[in-house]
Amino acid sequence: MTERDIIGIFGKMNSGKSSLMNLLTQQETSIVDSTPGTTADTKITLTEIHGLGPVKLMDTAGFDEQNVLGLKKLKKTIAALKECDLVLLVIDPATFDYETDKFILEQARSLEKQVIVVYNLFRSTDKNRIDKVEEVLARSRFYHRIVLSAIDINYRQRLLEVILANYIPKNATIDLMPFVEKGEFYILNIPMDEETPPGRYLRPQAMAEEYITRKWAFPVSYRMNLAKARAGDPSEKERWYTFINSFTRKPKAIITDSQAMDIIKDWVPDDMALTTFSIMMINYMSRGRLNEFVSGIRALKSLTAGDHILIAEACNHSRIREDIGTVQIPNLLKNFYPDVIVDYTFGREFVDDLDMKKYKLVIHCGGCMISNQRMAARLRDLNATGIPVTNYGIFLSYVHGEKVLDRVIKPWEK
Numbered sequence: 444m445t446e447r448d449i450i451g452i453f454g455k456m457n458s459g460k461s462s463l464m465n466l467l468t469q470q471e472t473s474i475v476d477s478t479p480g481t482t483a484d485t486k487i488t489l490t491e492i493h494g495l496g497p498v499k500l501m502d503t504a505g506f507d508e509q510n511v512l513g514l515k516k517l518k519k520t521i522a523a524l525k526e527c528d529l530v531l532l533v534i535d536p537a538t539f540d541y542e543t544d545k546f547i548l549e550q551a552r553s554l555e556k557q558v559i560v561v562y563n564l565f566r567s568t569d570k571n572r573i574d575k576v577e578e579v580l581a582r583s584r585f586y587h588r589i590v591l592s593a594i595d596i597n598y599r600q601r602l603l604e605v606i607l608a609n610y611i612p613k614n615a616t617i618d619l620m621p622f623v624e625k626g627e628f629y630i631l632n633i634p635m636d637e638e639t640p641p642g643r644y645l646r647p648q649a650m651a652e653e654y655i656t657r658k659w660a661f662p663v664s665y666r667m668n669l670a671k672a673r674a675g676d677p678s679e680k681e682r683w684y685t686f687i688n689s690f691t692r693k694p695k696a697i698i699t700d701s702q703a704m705d706i707i708k709d710w711v712p713d714d715m716a717l718t719t720f721s722i723m724m725i726n727y728m729s730r731g732r733l734n735e736f737v738s739g740i741r742a743l744k745s746l747t748a749g750d751h752i753l754i755a756e757a758c759n760h761s762r763i764r765e766d767i768g769t770v771q772i773p774n775l776l777k778n779f780y781p782d783v784i785v786d787y788t789f790g791r792e793f794v795d796d797l798d799m800k801k802y803k804l805v806i807h808c809g810g811c812m813i814s815n816q817r818m819a820a821r822l823r824d825l826n827a828t829g830i831p832v833t834n835y836g837i838f839l840s841y842v843h844g845e846k847v848l849d850r851v852i853k854p855w856e857k
């Protein structure tokens with residue numbers, strides 16, 4: 444059964460929330476009156492939006508009503524904010540106090556809601572005040588916006604287009620590895636080290652193994668001895684080629700731990716596809732936005748002394764000697780760009796959106812320990828601030844040249 448997406452309309456009293464509800468439903472589902480607090484409760488309409496599917500629309504009471512009844516409405520409005528998937532924040536730019544709008548935005552941010560800011564013009568000249576509103580309401584710049592008149596039916600189509608273009612539906616799914624074919628072999632290269640937890644695979648490795656098996660294909664794991672391989676010990680190379688040549692039908696692709704790229708790039712036969720767990724994961728967690736991470740790597744070309752780079756790792760695993768995020772990637776960065784400054788963020792915390800401007804590039808792990816919504820929120824803030832973002836797997840491939848990068852991206856091109 445498809446779950447309905449829930450769109451909530453929020454804002455101050457008399458900002459035009461009910462008119463927006465009526466614009467969306469094309470009927471008088473909400474009473475429109477200039478008396479403050481007309482919407483006594485959250486009004487709900489079940490409807491269908493072409494291109495999105497079944498939707499529950501909620502027109503809420505204003506957040507800023509200040510009597511006893513207002514407090515009851517406030518509780519219901521906050522409950523609606525928690526429940527909804529998309530927040531339409533309606534702002535009348537002709538007003539001067541934006542504390543309520545600020546409160547709604549902060550709540551929506553902390554709840555990781557998707558937000559579209561709707562500037563509702565009661566007079567066309569009110570649009571001249573939007574820049575002022577954005578100055579006061581700095582965080583509103585992180586969200587897509589639309590400027591309209593909610594009582595003008597001609598804006599309906601545009602509003603729907605903005606919702607469809609910018610909202611990621613909750614039922615949106617993405618294939619973990621669209622290139623996997625039934626009946627084929629796939630190698631998972633897992634060089635275990637001191638950080639590898641006993642008794643289980645890391646989440647990206649476990650997901651890849653499960654996905655390949657579910658697709659009626661055959662995952663085969665190889666534990667590469669990276670220390671020996673890097674030391675040039677011929678026994679490890681021999682072990683690898685014995686393994687690769689033992690298949691009666693050649694495996695279709697190798698999915699490797701990104702840190703093994705320095706070795707595996709030269710050991711994989713030319714006719715076998717190659718990619719990394721980290722690239723697989725970031726494509727999955729960002730719901731198919733791998734291209735943005737590939738484009739982001741180009742920012743390396745314009746780095747200069749003193750530039751800040753942020754390494755973002757979405758978990759707090761114990762970090763031992765050769766940790767990728769805190770040792771391997773920083774060392775490589777320092778080799779190529781000795782004077783850049785490397786900062787870190789770990790776990791669910793991320794750099795404050797208003798502080799992120801100082802970064803020239805963010806290098807993100809696969810992000811398997813945060814939700815798709817949290818990943819989308821990070822990308823939203825980075826996009827709005829104009830900060831390029833790339834990924835561990837992309838970085839660790841690119842440092843070996845464009846050809847290696849092209850090769851690890853190729854399986855995802857379809």
Ligand code: SF4
Pocket residue numbers: 645646647724756757758759760808809810811812813
């Ligand atoms: S959150 Fe990042 S670093 Fe941690 S296991 Fe997942 S992909 Fe790896």
